[in-house]
Amino acid sequence: MSILTYITQAEIRAAAEELDGKILTRPALLVTDGLSMLYAVDVDIGQESPLRNVPIARANRDLLYAEVGAAVRLRRSESGRYEVSGFSQEAPGTFIRIPVSLTTFVLGPASDETLSARPLTYVELGTIGGGYGVCPYGAIGIFKGGILQEIRA
Amino acid sequence: MDWRWSPCSIDYQRVTTVWYHPTATPLEMVSNTHSDSVELTEYVNRLSQSSSEAQATLTWHKELDGANQPVPGCIFEIRENGLMLWWGIIEGLSDYQLSSGQRALTITVRSRDASTLWRDTRRVSELYPVGTPLHIITRDIAESLGLTSAEMFIGETSGSTVHSNTQLADLTAWEMLSVLNLPSGTSPVVDAIGRLKFISRDISRRADIVLTKSNYSSVRGSKARPPLTAIRIKWLDPNLSKVSQQDQQLAAETITAGYFQIRQRKRIHFSQDGRQRAENTHLVIRQSANSSFVRVCEETYQQLTQTEGEIVLETSFWVPTLITAGMGAMLSTAFIPDAVAVPPVETIPTGRVIQAVAGLEVLLVMASIGTGMYEIWGTPYDFIHARNTTEAYDDSAPEWTEKIIEIENDFVMDETQAQAFAVRELLYQVREASVFTVSIVDDPRIEKGDIIELEDGERIYVLDYRRDLTSGAEALLEVQGFRA
Numbered sequence: 001m002s003i004l005t006y007i008t009q010a011e012i013r014a015a016a017e018e019l020d021g022k023i024l025t026r027p028a029l030l031v032t033d034g035l036s037m038l039y040a041v042d043v044d045i046g047q048e049s050p051l052r053n054v055p056i057a058r059a060n061r062d063l064l065y066a067e068v069g070a071a072v073r074l075r076r077s078e079s080g081r082y083e084v085s086g087f088s089q090e091a092p093g094t095f096i097r098i099p100v101s102l103t104t105f106v107l108g109p110a111s112d113e114t115l116s117a118r119p120l121t122y123v124e125l126g127t128i129g130g131g132y133g134v135c136p137y138g139a140i141g142i143f144k145g146g147i148l149q150e151i152r153a
Numbered sequence: 154m155d156w157r158w159s160p161c162s163i164d165y166q167r168v169t170t171v172w173y174h175p176t177a178t179p180l181e182m183v184s185n186t187h188s189d190s191v192e193l194t195e196y197v198n199r200l201s202q203s204s205s206e207a208q209a210t211l212t213w214h215k216e217l218d219g220a221n222q223p224v225p226g227c228i229f230e231i232r233e234n235g236l237m238l239w240w241g242i243i244e245g246l247s248d249y250q251l252s253s254g255q256r257a258l259t260i261t262v263r264s265r266d267a268s269t270l271w272r273d274t275r276r277v278s279e280l281y282p283v284g285t286p287l288h289i290i291t292r293d294i295a296e297s298l299g300l301t302s303a304e305m306f307i308g309e310t311s312g313s314t315v316h317s318n319t320q321l322a323d324l325t326a327w328e329m330l331s332v333l334n335l336p337s338g339t340s341p342v343v344d345a346i347g348r349l350k351f352i353s354r355d356i357s358r359r360a361d362i363v364l365t366k367s368n369y370s371s372v373r374g375s376k377a378r379p380p381l382t383a384i385r386i387k388w389l390d391p392n393l394s395k396v397s398q399q400d401q402q403l404a405a406e407t408i409t410a411g412y413f414q415i416r417q418r419k420r421i422h423f424s425q426d427g428r429q430r431a432e433n434t435h436l437v438i439r440q441s442a443n444s445s446f447v448r449v450c451e452e453t454y455q456q457l458t459q460t461e462g463e464i465v466l467e468t469s470f471w472v473p474t475l476i477t478a479g480m481g482a483m484l485s486t487a488f489i490p491d492a493v494a495v496p497p498v499e500t501i502p503t504g505r506v507i508q509a510v511a512g513l514e515v516l517l518v519m520a521s522i523g524t525g526m527y528e529i530w531g532t533p534y535d536f537i538h539a540r541n542t543t544e545a546y547d548d549s550a551p552e553w554t555e556k557i558i559e560i561e562n563d564f565v566m567d568e569t570q571a572q573a574f575a576v577r578e579l580l581y582q583v584r585e586a587s588v589f590t591v592s593i594v595d596d597p598r599i600e601k602g603d604i605i606e607l608e609d610g611e612r613i614y615v616l617d618y619r620r621d622l623t624s625g626a627e628a629l630l631e632v633q634g635f636r637a
Contacts, residue, residue, distance in 0.1 A: 020540065046387070046542050067398045071537045093390045093539025096568065099548035100576055102379070102583055105357055107576060108548060 017076035021045045021084075022091040023066050024117040024142050025152045027056055041066070041084065042142075042152075043074060044115040046092035050142075056084045063087075068117045068140055112145035120151070154361045155345060157236065158597040161628075163367055165594060167233050169622045170194045171209060174228040179265055182228055182240050183304050183347045190230075193223070198257070200622040202231055202239055204342075204601050207262040210248075212255055222246075222258075229262040231622065238597060239345045241265065266343040271298060271327050278321040278329065285319070287312040287333055287564065294321075294329050295349050306350035312337050315391035315566050336565045336574050342601050352602025354581050356614050356637035360606035362598060369593040369607065370629065374636070379583040383546035383557045386575045388565035393536035403431055404529045410442040410450040410466040411522035412476045417466040420457075421529050430459040434531030442466055442525035449521045454529065464527055476518040482511030543568065545575035547583065558582065581614075584635045589613050595620055595628040604637050612637040 021043035030040035030053060040053040054074065056063045063084060066072065071091035074082045095115070099108035120128065120141045128135050128151065140152045171194045177187035196217060199210040207229065211217065223229065223243055230240040241262035248259040266272070276297065281290055288310045295305050321329045330341040330349075339351035403423040410417060423429040436454035443449060449472050456462040489504030544557070560578065565571045591605070591613055599605065603615045614637040620630045 046540065067396075069396050070398055071396055071535075087535075088537070089535075090389075090538045090540050091394070091396070093394070093541035094568070095542045095544070096572065097544045097546060098572055098576060100545050100579055101549065102547050102580065103549075105580065110572065 019045050019074040019076075019082070020088045020090040020092070021051070021072050021074050022115075023068055023070045023072055024050050024115065025140060026068060027063070027066065030055060043072065043084065044092050045074065046095065048113060050115060051082060054082050054084055057086070068119070115142065115144055117142045154603050155598050155600050160598065161594055161596055163594055165628050167595060167628050169200070169238075169624075170232045171197050171200065172230040172232065173223045174230060175224075177228050179228070179347055180301055180304060182230070185237070197624070200231070201619060202622055203619040204345075204617050205264045205267065207231060207239065207241055209260045209262070210257060211260065212257040214254060214256070217256070223260060229260065233597060237346055240347060242268065264343045265347055266327065272325055275323050275325055276321075276329065277323070281314050281319045283314055283317050285314045286310065287314070287337070290314070291330060291333055294326055294333075298326050300349060304348055306344070306348045310337055312564065312566060314564070316389060316563060319563070332562060333564055335560070336562055336570060338574070338577050340602070344600060352600070355577055356580055356584060356604070358604065360612055361603040362596065363606045364593060364608065366608045368596075369591055371592045372589065372607070372611075374587070374589040376587045378554075379547070379586050381556045381558045381579075381582055382550035382554055383544055384575050384579040384582065385542055385544045385557050385559045386565065386571050386578075387540055387542055387559060387561045388571055389563045390539040390541050391566070394539045395534055396537050397532050397534040400433070400530060400532050402528050403429070403434065403531050403533065406464060406527050407524060408442065408464065408466055408527065409522065409524040410468055412449075412468065412472045412518050415468050415470070415473065419464045420461055421464060422461045423529070423531065423533065427460055429533050430535055431531040431533045434462055434529055436464065437528040437530050438525065439528055440524070440526040442523035445521050445523045446517065447521045449523060452525060452527070454527075462529055464529075466525070472518055472521070476515055479511045479514035479518070483508055483515065486511060541568070541571065543571035543575045545572070545579040547579070584614070584637060585616075587635050589634055589636055591632045591634075593630050593632060595630045599630065599632065605632065
């Protein structure tokens with residue numbers, strides 16, 4: 001490993017404006033001028049809602065193969081826009097919320113708000129939208145706490 | 154609660170003495186083995202003390218001139234009715250005044266944890282393996298501050314590290330102690346006699362001290378909008394999650410096979426650095442080594458480990474056998490004598506034909522040398538850490554007031570502990586916003602972190618206290634805290 005690599009890694013670790021995320025959708029073409037293409041994905045960053053249409057850094061072909069569920073690193077630009085810059089060793093996991101009454105100290109039931117994405121099963125393809133044919137094979141379902149929220153074909 | 158003291162009655166009379174220790178060490182103070190006490194009581198004009206600080210104004214004629222004067226860094230002790238009430242380290246002497254016949258100065262004393270060594274010096278802890286009890290790490294950090302067992306009041310906890318190679322880095326000792334013990338609901342404090350101990354942050358527990366109405370003289374309170382509506386705990390899941398990518402080409406290789414080697418093994422890593430894991434790997438032959446005249450080898454592939462596989466080209470046994478036999482035949486047939494025809498006529502000598510056949514065999518084998526282009530395809534995967542989020546939120550807070558505070562802590566062991574941690578911190582930090590001050594009959598039992606209950610059922614979590622120990626002052630204790 002060269003010295004340059006060490007410096008680059010040190011800079012990445014020192015940068016505060018970085019996030020770990022989990023890919024929820026397959027890379028889709030966001031914009032093109034006919035020569036260069038910009039792909040984007042939806043990314044779970046451990047909040048209630050995912051980040052939509054996060055561009056994938058250019059010249060990183062590996063990321064274009066990133067499957068749904070892959071852990072990725074997001075970097076924020078000066079203008080405040082996030083971009084997927086590479087793979088990560090960490091990703092958002094479960095997200096559990098507990099309501100608390102501050103007057104009576106009584107806790108409500110914990111709710112699971114974990115975002116996850118996976119290809120829909122044959123059973124799901126057969127039931128969603130009124131039967132086979134409505135939803136294509138390989139469609140990705142985005143779930144919150146195990147409940148289907150949206151489908152990305 | 155400081156168990157060395159008994160409850161005080163309303164007509165409690167306290168006798169306060171002040172001592173200066175020029176050479177005593179903190180350990181000698183804790184173990185009460187110091188022998189250098191210099192009494193300053195008769196020079197003390199004003200004296201007040203809180204849980205972490207004391208201020209004394211001294212006046213004298215000539216007695217504290219020169220070497221007799223207290224110096225910063227030495228120990229200053231307050232005793233009440235002969236028993237140690239509090240001690241600290243002199244931080245500074247200020248307001249030095251010199252007037253005719255009298256000199257005065259103010260001494261500021263702080264508890265031992267206020268020093269740079271505890272609060273500012275950044276450290277790196279050792280590496281701890283999975284399953285290391287947290288109280289062991291706490292003790293190690295305390296020992297790195299120079300504390301001995303006598304100076305620690307640390308119990309055993311059931312908490313332990315859940316990650317391999319846990320290390321605390323670039324934190325002060327105080328921050329390390331706080332981070333380590335926050336998930337179990339405790340905070341570090343240094344008590345009145347200089348021992349490191351941990352106080353509970355649970356505000357729903359039973360009160361430590363119950364006061365009757367005659368014990369307190371005034372209660373002042375305020376209520377403020379809580380500065381937060383939710384606490385979000387981010388913790389690293391000890392269980393690794395498997396994440397797969399799409400099936401893709403992992404490596405490519407070009408191998409030449411022929412008579413020259415029976416078996417060729419080529420190790421293939423699934424990435425340049427040899428660390429990429431993959432499964433369902435298989436061989437894709439872009440160009441076979443058998444694509445010339447004759448099939449000369451068997452092309453196989455097997456995955457050896459999670460990160461590498463092996464392509465094996467096994468040349469058929471007849472290939473080297475044939476070329477060896479051919480070369481032998483060429484040599485041996487060279488000795489077959491040819492017959493000479495007289496007179497001269499055209500002839501094909503018998504030996505030349507046999508030699509040509511042997512030569513053809515050799516050429517055939519050599520022409521069968523093939524170069525194959527191979528690709529290894531598979532599904533790369535890796536094990537990653539999931540950073541889980543557990544949030545406790547105020548169920549009655551309107552959405553527009555939302556203010557979430559995030560706490561990141563990797564000493565959380567599981568979801569159950571994370572939920573208890575989040576709820577406890579939410580209650581603590583929300584209630585902390587409403588400050589209460591209660592003036593009570595002095596009670597040396599009270600410490601930071603205690604819960605005192607008033608007669609009307611109101612409960613106060615003690616954040617700090619202050620007492621005026623000036624000669625002739627009322628024996629009152631002003632307790633600051635919040636409604637628990």
